[in-house]
Amino acid sequence: MNGFRCLPLVLVLLMLSVDAFAVKRDYGLVPQQVAPGTYVLLGFNEHFNFRNGGNIVNTGFIVTDAGVVVIDTGPSRLYGEQMREAIAKVTDQPVVKVFNTHLHPDHFLGNQAFEDLPEAALAGTIEGIRQNGEMFNESLYRLCGPWEAGTRVVVPGLVVTPGVEEVGGHRLRLIGYDGHTDADLAILDETTGVLFAGDLVFHGRAPTTPHADIGRWLASLDALAGLSFSVLVPGHGAVSTNDDPIRQTRDYLVWLRDGLKRGAEQGSDMAELLSPREPPASIRRLAVFAAEYQRSVAHLFPAFERAAIERGRVVQELD
Ligand SMILES: [Zn+2]
Numbered sequence: 001m002n003g004f005r006c007l008p009l010v011l012v013l014l015m016l017s018v019d020a021f022a023v024k025r026d027y028g029l030v031p032q033q034v035a036p037g038t039y040v041l042l043g044f045n046e047h048f049n050f051r052n053g054g055n056i057v058n059t060g061f062i063v064t065d066a067g068v069v070v071i072d073t074g075p076s077r078l079y080g081e082q083m084r085e086a087i088a089k090v091t092d093q094p095v096v097k098v099f100n101t102h103l104h105p106d107h108f109l110g111n112q113a114f115e116d117l118p119e120a121a122l123a124g125t126i127e128g129i130r131q132n133g134e135m136f137n138e139s140l141y142r143l144c145g146p147w148e149a150g151t152r153v154v155v156p157g158l159v160v161t162p163g164v165e166e167v168g169g170h171r172l173r174l175i176g177y178d179g180h181t182d183a184d185l186a187i188l189d190e191t192t193g194v195l196f197a198g199d200l201v202f203h204g205r206a207p208t209t210p211h212a213d214i215g216r217w218l219a220s221l222d223a224l225a226g227l228s229f230s231v232l233v234p235g236h237g238a239v240s241t242n243d244d245p246i247r248q249t250r251d252y253l254v255w256l257r258d259g260l261k262r263g264a265e266q267g268s269d270m271a272e273l274l275s276p277r278e279p280p281a282s283i284r285r286l287a288v289f290a291a292e293y294q295r296s297v298a299h300l301f302p303a304f305e306r307a308a309i310e311r312g313r314v315v316q317e318l319d
């Protein structure tokens with residue numbers, strides 16, 4: 001009798017789960033034109049979650065006379081497929097080439113939707129994806145759930161050689177930097193003046209640092225600031241027509257570095273640093289600041305501690 005009474009509930013649960021699988025997940029990608037033939041798909045300034053499906057990243061594409069060049073492919077197979085559909089609504093030109101700016105999963109897990117095409121990245125990025133791609137894929141599945149279903153790592157097969165590449169009348173300057181990761185590709189379209197900076201530049205959002213070298217990152221930002229561009233597309237956050245996002249990223253990294261260095265020199269432990277002492281308002285109001293700052297302390301502080309101990313030893317020896 002009891003089992004009989006439970007049956008309708010079981011049926012309802014079954015129907016609900018069937019319905020959940022039938023939901024068509026839609027990233028709602030709408031290309032924003034930022035220059036002639038040049039479009040950006042803007043992500044949310046949020047963390048990965050089940051609601052945004054990993055769409056926290058900016059991707060872009062350039063329509064040239066020789067086809068479409070794609071810059072980053074988003075966080076999942078589904079995103080890549082929907083990006084390709086969104087491109088087809090803008091132009092009849094076929095996609096001819098894909099670039100991945102670096103190894104973070106929100107920038108390359110959509111490669112699967114373009115695997116019939118040449119996919120290119122810096123050598124360090126290719127190696128990083130080869131080594132860690134599956135781990136990234138699994139962690140995004142945990143963070144974004146069904147949006148990631150059926151996503152497979154596709155390692156770019158083409159090594160980017162820094163320099164100028166002409167595609168259908170666009171002069172694309174491919175520049176190899178580092179600091180956000182070991183290999184960060186920036187693409188400056190010298191024909192339109194649009195600079196795709198990848199995750200070297202964050203805008204209105206606290207930068208992520210799991211693979212960062214802050215010193216090298218700051219040097220790359222200085223180099224980026226010296227480029228001649230009219231539109232700046234950051235890896236995360238709003239597109240800009242000036243270099244404010246570069247300055248903002250730089251200010252954050254300097255503040256982070258100085259705080260960690262001071263903490264290490266004063267013998268603070270990690271737990272003390274997790275609540276920063278009075279961050280400037282310009283830093284406190286960055287999206288996802290608190291969580292991103294805490295992750296950065298966890299990633300970076302041990303190296304600052306080691307450096308402080310090393311410096312102490314050198315000072316003692318000199319004494
Ligand atoms: Zn990144």
